Amino acid sequence: xNVISIQSQVAYGHVGNSAxxxxxxxxxIDVVAVPTTLLSNRPGYPTVRGRxxxxxxxxxxxxxIEERGAVxxxxxxxxxxxxxxxxxxxxxxxxARAKARxxxxxxxxxxxxxxxxRGLFVHAGIPPQVxxxxxxxxxxxxxxxxxxxxxxxxxxxxxxxxxxxxxxxxARGPSTVVVTSAxxxxxxxxxxETLAVERTKAFRVRTPKLPISPNGTGDLFAxxxxxxxxxxxDTPEALSHAASAIFAVLERTAIxxxxxxxxxxxxxxxxxxxxxxDAIAINES
Numbered sequence: 001x002n003v004i005s006i007q008s009q010v011a012y013g014h015v016g017n018s019a020x021x022x023x024x025x026x027x028x029i030d031v032v033a034v035p036t037t038l039l040s041n042r043p044g045y046p047t048v049r050g051r052x053x054x055x056x057x058x059x060x061x062x063x064x065i066e067e068r069g070a071v072x073x074x075x076x077x078x079x080x081x082x083x084x085x086x087x088x089x090x091x092x093x094x095x096a097r098a099k100a101r102x103x104x105x106x107x108x109x110x111x112x113x114x115x116x117x118r119g120l121f122v123h124a125g126i127p128p129q130v131x132x133x134x135x136x137x138x139x140x141x142x143x144x145x146x147x148x149x150x151x152x153x154x155x156x157x158x159x160x161x162x163x164x165x166x167x168x169x170x171a172r173g174p175s176t177v178v179v180t181s182a183x184x185x186x187x188x189x190x191x192x193e194t195l196a197v198e199r200t201k202a203f204r205v206r207t208p209k210l211p212i213s214p215n216g217t218g219d220l221f222a223x224x225x226x227x228x229x230x231x232x233x234d235t236p237e238a239l240s241h242a243a244s245a246i247f248a249v250l251e252r253t254a255i256x257x258x259x260x261x262x263x264x265x266x267x268x269x270x271x272x273x274x275x276x277x278d279a280i281a282i283n284e285s
Contacts, residue, residue, distance in 0.1 A: 005024070076106045182195055192206070
């Protein structure tokens with residue numbers, strides 16, 4: 001089981017591939033990790049060293065793994081934080097070429113664009129590339145609630161609005177839309193939910209809302225979802241596993257009171273979370 005993961009990389013902390021690779025490996029997946037940035041740590045600390053990589057370097061790395069046969073043996077490509085519009089274009093070209101070469105290859109696009117607290121936090125040229133080039137190539141997209149509304153161009157405050165907007169997005173490419181960190185009109189106080197919408201079915205899973213919001217949770221969730229799908233789980237099972245595993249990590253992080261997620265010390269829980277949150281089918285109106 002192989003996954004090509006194209007995301008940011010940090011030396012310290014857990015975001016991008018530095019949050020995604022280890023959890024996928026724990027699930028028995030061989031990860032080909034291609035960086036889009038090399039930074040000392042994520043933004044938000046007093047200093048950040050390193051830089052976004054040159055797009056040509058990323059293109060060379062992708063060509064290199066292609067020459068080693070990674071595209072032929074992979075089951076899934078996962079992309080996350082891209083760093084620059086030029087890198088977004090390089091990734092889109094690679095995904096299109098890879099899917100043409102290996103028709104069985106699936107693509108999960110985690111459209112890292114922003115969040116409800118900060119709005120869009122990427123270079124202004126990246127969101128159009130994600131919307132117009134990457135999402136149409138994707139089989140699965142995993143936006144957070146803010147990113148989902150941005151991609152849809154409309155607010156989605158109810159379950160019916162989410163389903164309608166997700167299916168409108170499907171007309172542009174993806175067959176599965178997973179919306180994370182969703183707080184809807186009927187979401188109980190103290191809980192947060194994740195929704196997965198397919199062409200004829202939809203599912204939701206709720207977990208307690210913890211009093212922390214560390215960086216990298218979306219990267220970790222996408223990795224867990226991809227791991228489950230590559231291992232053969234269907235959408236509700238994959239959704240349940242990813243939500244349960246990330247809750248276990250965040251619960252331990254909250255107890256530890258650390259800024260970075262406690263991913264490594266949660267290894268056993270990532271593979272087998274003690275508390276399971278089931279994905280429930282939505283009865284559509």
